[in-house]
Amino acid sequence: MCGITGIMAPEIGGVDQSTLRKMTATIAHRGPDGDGFYFGQKVGLGHRRLSIIDIEGGQQPMACESRQVILTYNGEVYNFQSLRRELEAEGYQFSTHSDTEVLLKSYLAWGKDCVNRLRGMFAFAIWDNRSQELFMARDRLGIKPFYYTELSDGTFLFGSELKALLAHDAVRRKLRIDALEDYLMLGYVPDPKSLVEGVHTLPPAYTLVRNANTGNMQSSCYWAPDIIPSANSVVDEGELVERLEEAVKLRMIADVPLGAFLSGGVDSSAVVGLMSRNNDDAVETCAIGSDDDDFDESGYAQSIADHFGTHHRLRLASANDGFLLDRMAQVYDEPFADLSALPTYRVCGLAREKVKVALSGDGGDELFAGYRRHRFHMLEENLRGHIPLGLRRLIFKPLGTLYPKMDRAPQFLRAKSTFEALARTSAEAYCHSVSKTPDRDRYRLHTDRMKKKLAGYHPHDLFTKIADEVKGADELSTIQYIDLKTYLPGDILTKVDRASMAHSLEVRVPILDHKFVEYAMRINPASRIVEGEGKHVFKKALEGFVPNETLYRSKQGFMVPAVNWLRDELLPELRDLEKSETLADTGLIDMNGVKEMIEEHVTEVRDHHTTLWSLLTLDRSLRHLGLSV
Known part of the structure; x- marks a missing residue:
């Protein structure tokens, strides 16, 4: 795990070495074990290293034998050993034991198609002096970040975090208005936007190519999960666990101490259990509890730790952690409103005291429909499917406006949000259900200037666009697909990446192994939510391995009061x-x-x-x- 930066200048000799070093220094926390640079005629590449695989070798930027192709890379390619064997069979020789060299020679062997062979999390840039092209890519789920921008003079910049680009004096610090509106509604800025006008993120599963001579850029998507259910609707529960276990075992390859986060929920318990089954020693686990009993899950985490015999450590979050608000601004750069960012930051710090790599259970709710909003949306869909949109708007829009907002009333009396959702299309309603600040409250925050600059823009436009990509798919798979494109990379994975990297900790997410994602998203959606219970098929598969009291207790979430x-x-x-x-x-x-x-x-x-x-x-x-x- 590392941090990467780069500059492509419009003219020969235009790379300012001191600026690239300054950009790279801003992300030293991502790689405290060393730095490296490549300076060519038009391209400069920077790197900060967190040594995980082949600690003695694997320094970056890494060049091939001819020095014509140079790589700077952040991430882990988990199938590097099998790829190395394949490349060796084709005559390629290796001087290190690193996955970095495997990635570099994968490009030499297969060109830009190499991304289709990679199994892992990554963001990288390869300068090919032969074609005068910079080839960049981001992993399929967006686990690793990638920011880029083009300056007015034609200079191109990229980096792992926004702060790296802002270290360049010529980057204009202007607020992007529609990104601000996205943030106010969702609590994060979704790909491919950033809060800074002109600075973009490379979306998950995308490549970007920029030619040094012409300045032309071309991006393309190289992967999307197939969400059409398999013809075989019967799930082999043993196969499900075996597939996840394979993903876990791949992520246990490391030359440094390794552990796991353990919240006591289904997903982290499954990952920790599979790690324990494949480890001779007790797994190092850690958790953050709360000093507020209504939000504390530490007892559940301890129960799982005892069940699998892990070496478990716990710390408590409290209101005193509010001082970290200022620290969060430095860690995330862009505003980030996920309430679990504070405990995530704390648990990463706790983990780093003992290990350099930690596995997490992120992704289970997205793949197996574990969020309460998934169940509510499907209940609403039953009604939406029977009443035309025009009639629903006529009936439910006035009801949503007139019905009082009763936060402290019993659940069955809190109908305002439901009425508002029923007056919308399915994609618009789902955007409404995931919003941190729904329309009725957000519009109270808009000045006339904000309204004018937005010019009718609404964040649900993005959700509608993504839903259209899978038009014809079932309703549940569609909103899960939206999650994979928005909430997962924009919120969950951003939260974990920045919090972990702030502590120089690598976090691996086996449930988001792309092969496991492809398998899970083709499971019959009827088996994901059964009788109002989400993640049904996942829980059934884990019965007898993870205790039932963990599998079937009410979901609480990693939150603060x-x-x-x-x-x-x-x-x-x-x-x-x-x-x-x-x-x-x-x-x-x-x-x-x-x-x-x-x-x-x-x-x-x-x-x-x-x-x-x-x-x-x-x-x-x-x-x-x-x-x-």
Whole structure:
């Protein structure tokens, strides 16, 4: 695991070495074990290394024997040993034992098609002096990040994190308005946008080629999961576990200490159990609990640790962690409103005390429909399928407007969101269900200037576009596909990558092995949610291996009690937010709306904790980034 940077200059000798070194230094946390540089006539490549495989070899940037092809790479190719054998059979020779050299020679052997042979997580750039092209790629699920931009003079920049690009003095720090609206609704900025105008992310499963002579760029998608169910609707539960076990075993290859995160939920328990079954020694596991009993899952994690005989460590999160808000702005660069970012940051720090690599259980909810919103959406779909959209809008839109928002009422009386969802298309409704700040509240934050600049833009446009990619697929698979394209890379994987890399910790996600994803997404959707229970087929497959009390308890989630923190320990932060010059100076955020929401939350009239947390992180990120409008 590492950090990468690069500059392609429009003219020979145009690469500023000091600037590239400065860019690379900003991401030293991603690779504290050393740095390396390549400086050519038009291209410079930078690298920070976190040594995991072949600690003595594998230094980067790595060049082939002719020095005509040079690689800078962040990630792990888990099938590098089998690829090496294949390449050796074709006559290629190796001087290291690293996956880096395997990736480099895969490109020499198979060209740009090499990405189709890689099984792992990666973001890399290969400078091919023969064709004068820079070839860049990101892994299929978006586990590893890749930012890029082109300056007004034709200079091209890339890096693992936004901060690396912003280290270049010529990058214009201008706020992208539609990305801000995406953030306010979703709590993250989705690919391929960033909050900075002109800076983009390479989407998952995409390659990008830029020619040094012409400046032309071409991007293409090289993979998408097939979500049409297999003809065989009967799931072989033994095969499911075997496939996951293979993915886990591949990710246990390391030349450094290795452990796992253990929340006590289904997914992390399955991963830890399979690690334990394939490890002679006790697996190192760790968890973050809460000092609020309503949010504490540490007892479940300890139970699984005892069951599989792991060496388990625990720390507690508390309102005192609120001081990390400023640190989060530095870690994530862009605003990031996932409430579990704080405990994730803490658990990564705890893990790094003992290990350099940790496996996580991320991805199970996306693959097997484990979120509550999946179940609710399917219930709504039953009604949407029987009433035409025009009639639904006529009936439910007024009801959604008139029905009061009753946060403290029993669940069956909280119908406002359901009415609002039923007045929308399926994709629009799903966007509404995942929103941190739904339309009714977000519009209270818009100034006239914001409305004018948005010019009718709505974040659900992205969800509609993605749903159209799989038009004709069943409703459940469609929203899971949307998750794979938006929430998974934009929220879950971003959260883990930045939090782990801030501690120089590599995190591997076996459930998101692309071969396992392809298998899981073709399982009959009727077996994912059964009688209102999500992840049914996954849980059934794990029976007898993971205790039933873990498999069938209610899902709690890796969260913090922010609703209470913001009425108590973090109330001073809200009072400062009321007076935020950073937000006010944008001219985009209605500060009267902010003040009204704070008062409603503090007096318990409404629960606005997700919106207020989003605004707190936005305030700090804008200060950190120094963006203009």
